Amino acid sequence: MTLTTYSISKLAAEFDITTRTIRFYEEKGLLQPTRAGTSRIYSPAERTKLKLILRGKRLGFTLEQSRDIIAMYDSTGSNVEQLQSLARNINQKRQELQVQLNDIKAMMHDLADAEEKCLAAMPTQQKKSPAKTSSFATQDQTINEGSTP
Amino acid sequence: MTLTTYSISKLAAEFDITTRTIRFYEEKGLLQPTRAGTSRIYSPAERTKLKLILRGKRLGFTLEQSRDIIAMYDSTGSNVEQLQSLARNINQKRQELQVQLNDIKAMMHDLADAEEKCLAAMPTQQKKSPAKTSSFATQDQTINEGSTP
DNA sequence: GATACAGTTGACGTTAACGTAAAGGTAATC
DNA sequence: GATTACCTTTACGTTAACGTCAACTGTATC
Numbered sequence: 585m586t587l588t589t590y591s592i593s594k595l596a597a598e599f600d601i602t603t604r605t606i607r608f609y610e611e612k613g614l615l616q617p618t619r620a621g622t623s624r625i626y627s628p629a630e631r632t633k634l635k636l637i638l639r640g641k642r643l644g645f646t647l648e649q650s651r652d653i654i655a656m657y658d659s660t661g662s663n664v665e666q667l668q669s670l671a672r673n674i675n676q677k678r679q680e681l682q683v684q685l686n687d688i689k690a691m692m693h694d695l696a697d698a699e700e701k702c703l704a705a706m707p708t709q710q711k712k713s714p715a716k717t718s719s720f721a722t723q724d725q726t727i728n729e730g731s732t733p
Numbered sequence: 734m735t736l737t738t739y740s741i742s743k744l745a746a747e748f749d750i751t752t753r754t755i756r757f758y759e760e761k762g763l764l765q766p767t768r769a770g771t772s773r774i775y776s777p778a779e780r781t782k783l784k785l786i787l788r789g790k791r792l793g794f795t796l797e798q799s800r801d802i803i804a805m806y807d808s809t810g811s812n813v814e815q816l817q818s819l820a821r822n823i824n825q826k827r828q829e830l831q832v833q834l835n836d837i838k839a840m841m842h843d844l845a846d847a848e849e850k851c852l853a854a855m856p857t858q859q860k861k862s863p864a865k866t867s868s869f870a871t872q873d874q875t876i877n878e879g880s881t882p
Numbered sequence: 883g884a885t886a887c888a889g890t891t892g893a894c895g896t897t898a899a900c901g902t903a904a905a906g907g908t909a910a911t912c
Numbered sequence: 913g914a915t916t917a918c919c920t921t922t923a924c925g926t927t928a929a930c931g932t933c934a935a936c937t938g939t940a941t942c
Contacts, residue, residue: 639839639840
């Protein structure tokens with residue numbers, strides 16, 4: 585089998601981050617590359633951890649939270665208590681994600697409305713993208729009420 | 734019509750944030766409450782803006798990005814150029830949200846796998862929550878490969 | 883062997899998003 | 913009129929997540 589490895593700059597280039605960032609994640613204990621002399625060597629598993637961290641970042645997670653998530657995947661020492669705690673954590677995260685999912689749906693809905701209002705206000709030619717139907721309001725409340733005398 | 738208004742502490746209590754936070758958002762130009770003497774008075778529209786900011790926060794947006802989003806809803810002065818730019822921004826945001834949506838789906842998928850592995854490792858009694866089927870891997874790569882000799 | 887390049891470890895700087903404390907105004911209630 | 917509750921501004925402090933040098937080391941290429 586061919587064991588792929590990566591240098592720090594390879595990973596930095598691939599994910600469009602700086603080497604400083606990667607070293608910082610290691611400082612915080614999120615990554616543990618092996619060494620070849622002093623140089624860091626990253627396994628595919630370490631690369632996957634990095635992907636998880638970055639995905640977490642895009643979702644607004646802190647590094648601490650990403651550390652938890654990695655720990656979930658990574659959990660090796662597992663007695664029953666640990667597993668139960670782990671299961672609780674997993675469901676916790678799932679609920680947080682569900683909230684985010686709802687937020688995204690709501691925001692997309694709002695954006696669709698905004699876009700429609702936007703397109704409706706344009707002369708017929710310039711319109712570019714598709715739209716649905718509805719009025720210009722957020723889930724519960726219009727933003728501009730009372731502002732037009 | 735009854736025009737509801739809110740004090741700063743009402744809003745703080747409702748959304749479980751501090752008054753400092755609300756004033757900070759005002760400092761940054763995201764909120765513009767009216768005044769009764771020196772005290773801040775918030776209209777339903779301002780309250781909605783606050784909701785948008787907090788939703789943005791949950792989605793990992795910066796205040797700058799939330800300011801943009803508010804501006805989208807709020808756009809009053811609208812000539813064609815502005816509207817086109819607005820439409821572009823809306824689609825930009827929509828694409829970012831799509832990325833987040835995919836991230837969430839991926840993470841939920843991973844969590845489901847993790848939970849299943851977790852439950853599978855438990856003695857039959859303690860299991861609490863449902864599970865699907867699959868192996869313990871992220872979208873593309875297992876984290877622990879090579880770690881078991 | 884000089885030059886260039888990729889890597890290393892400190893260590894200090896920066897920014898966003900508030901927290902916290904000081905010092906005080908206002909309005910209702912006892 | 914004193915207490916209580918809520919509000920204000922000003923200003924300095926804090927934390928997370930890096931950025932930015934500086935001062936090296938090792939490798940290899942001309």
